[in-house]
Amino acid sequence: MRGQVSRRTVIGFIAPAVFGLAIVGIAPLLYAAWTSLHFFNLIKLKQVKFIGLENYWTVLTDEVFWQAMGRTFFLLCTALPLQLALGLGIALVLHKPGLTILKTLARLSLVLPMATTYAVVGLLGQVMFNQKFGVINQMLGGANINWIGDPTNAFAMIIFWDVWQWTPFVALVLLAGLTMVPGEVEEAARLETKSWWTVLRYVQLPFLLPGLVAVLILRTADTLKLFDMVFTLTRGGPGAATEFISLMIQRVGFRGFDQGLASAQAIILLIITIILAQIYIRVFYKEV
């Protein structure tokens, strides 16, 4: 029968990858689990001691942790719809026939934001959004908007850059979905109705769904991972206005040096990630 091979063959093929990922993926997690059960402070390594679940209790009852978590999901809930709407719009424009050269150019420029180093996006943000010598305020007609120092504006700025960097991704994925729609089906539909919405809803949407699911999965994961851009742009400030979960853990572990507590936070984040990934992949990604 197809695909039936000996156990040894299977192991031979998957072992290198499993082994590699186990070393870099699982061993650290076990170590983190161990650390999370201890009082483990980098600047007090003489006092390491087992404290059971105390770190977990601290995390679960710490409002600061849950505020960071809430902020992270709030970012996801504000940035993702924008990315989807704009991405869909761009995909529809690019999908129309004609203007080939201009569209090729547009497609090429869409690749740029995605490939940009995230840390550099943050640095660029500092320069462009500076209240005084920033070009954004200049383009807003000499506005005097304080982007980096105001909690709401700083959050808006983070949304802006997240949307700038990842809308192209959404657009290209959806565009690929649109091109999967058989030409004659789409043409027939357009003869039936003048409403682009009807065409989108009943003809194109089924082809877009897998892409939308992938976007949902990847954007959720990437928002939980979000660190570089915010670290270089606002460092989580002002106050804690843009302190997302990964930044917070980094701060506790490497600025407060409390690795035990940070490990507990990291493991709770990991559990949340796995649950979400399970839900997404099991619900939407039925194949394999």
Added chain:
Amino acid sequence: MSIRKLLCSVALSGVMATGALAEGHGWSLAKAAEPYAGTTVDVVFLLRPGYEAIEAMLPAFEEETGIKVNVIKHPYENALGEQVRDFVAGGDLDVVLIDLVWIGNFAENDWALPLADVQAKFPDIVDPDLDIDDFFPLVLNAFGSWNGTTYGLPVDNYSGLMFYNRCMLEEAGFDGPPETWTELKDEYGPALTKDGKYAFALQSKRNETQSADSFARMIWPFGGSFLDADFKSNLNSPESQAGLQFRQDLMQYMPDGIVAYDHAEVVNGFAQGDIAMITEWSAFYSSVVSPETSKVADCVEIAPEPKGPAGRKPALGGFSMAVASQADEAEQAAAYLFIQWATSKANAVEYVERGGVSARQSAYEDPALAETFKYIPALVESWQDGVPEFRPRFAEWPEITEIVQEWGTKMMLGEVTTEEGAQEIGTRMEAVLDDAGYYSGDKPLAQ
């Protein structure tokens, strides 16, 4: 071996050496360094003028000694983390760069060696002309010593000073800087804040800047403090609260978004002529008077920080360098030679001229120097008497400063009142101190 005994012997040999030197065969750096030529010393430097000054002087040292100094540059905010990670990992650093608030931490972890131990181990490399009494005692004590033991020699030394733009003040009808904080707020504030210019700026970013430059700077002059005699929070005392409330009131005369301002932004704003007065470290002097980076170089004047109801309590901060315990023998000796050279009396004036701030009393004796470097009188005055525990220097500070930074900025943003914020800081700070064993009597109440 006691320091005192050592100092005596050092002083004594100094006396003898003076005579010997005249004949040309006494202690010399080149000779002392001979066994260690070819050794590389790894050291963390900050991106600040004092370190640029040393770097510029380094070739002379390297040539004379054959010791190579490998400088690893970091912004201040990364320097503690980088060093802690290096020491925890048993890394390469041979010199410990100690901010005043890191001393307890580095000493308790035995990452830095006591100065006396190094000198006893390598008696031949001790410069007879070291003259440790020449350092301002407050500075040596605060930046380099912990629990009565001296670890580091002061290298990059700060006192909080008031930088003011004489031209802006004169234009608004003031012939001098404010004497008190209240005066600054009530008279200078309204008069100087207009047309996109601001009277004052207090660097308050959620960094060490928030706790050191902003929070601590406001509680002390009003009679407040972080801790009371029992090491319990003193932040809800009327005095501390008065200071914190004053900071809130003063914010109307500062640029918007002051909670996002670090040293760089404040110094820039001042140098661009947008801010009339700042209270900043002496170390930034060279940057605001250099025409390359400053539009107001000719208008810069320096005064001591204003007084509060509890008197003048200028911010105190600064760095010393000590020998790292993780270094091997040759590296320890070479590191000591480097530290001794960088902080020496002989090099102090050159260091100052290149933009550094020396902690050598002798360096400031020449009145001509004070004319070029206007910060000198205010600096010398502020070092006569100051509060070493301006920020507590114990090993728990890195955790506590994070708490102060978080709630201090929330206070400024109006997300919590000064009472609520102080309460939060107090509770969390006491939990850290409790864990550390201060309340059970396991640890002496030293800060």
Added chain:
Amino acid sequence: MNTTRSLASQILLLFVIIAVCVFPFYWMVTTSLKTQIVALEAPPVWIFEPTLNNYREALFEDGVLRTLINSLIIAISTTVLAIVLGVPAAFALARFEFRGKKDLWFWFITNRMVSPIVLALPFFLIARNLGMLDKHITLILIYLTFNLPIVIWIVTDQFRGIPYDLDEAARLEGASQFTIMRKICLPLAMPGVAVSAIFSFIFSWNELMFGLILTRSEAKTAPAMAVSFMEGYNLPYGKIMATSTLIVIPVLIFALLASKQLVRGLTMGAVK
């Protein structure tokens, strides 16, 4: 009339898209050519006398050149390693039937979603115990946590698209599975491998957090270097932008050259 109007608005829209995507890079490059005084002009100036000073300082005085080389070494090595380890696993996942296959695939993919901070702390402690801090190999290995999942995700898809009939003959002749993969399937799956290699390279090149925590000087990566210019007493905006340009331009050129594959890769993982 209506069509001209719609055509005009379409052209306008396309220009807006291009402008929004490209403008930040324009601003980055021009700022990198400004002196500090010009960079701090308010409002910002668009026409000025450019200088290459920032590049000279960054590359040769501050050692950005070395960090770029480090980044290159690390990104290439980890990509190669991810391909070598990932391709056979992908082949097995696509073609063999075995117990736990679904879970294995899921585990591989989940690694892509784990926040690096979860791994950074323990990895730092382990690397410390093994004396592996500030070494290229440490980053090469840890980057596998996100590269291996990418390779496996994309290449599994690619292998699955290859019909069995093609290698039926070879199998009847008794060729081993490894030979089949290498001689028959891998050449056909090359586009997918190339795509996953491009992604691995870009992600590794761009990574910051591990670079920041696990290196100090010897193996310091370019993004970690760019960050360390921040928060000096005098933010050198021109130099920061020059360093940013040096980091970003190579990867952008690479991405543009490989844009066809890149877009294919996005859609391969995403659209099925």
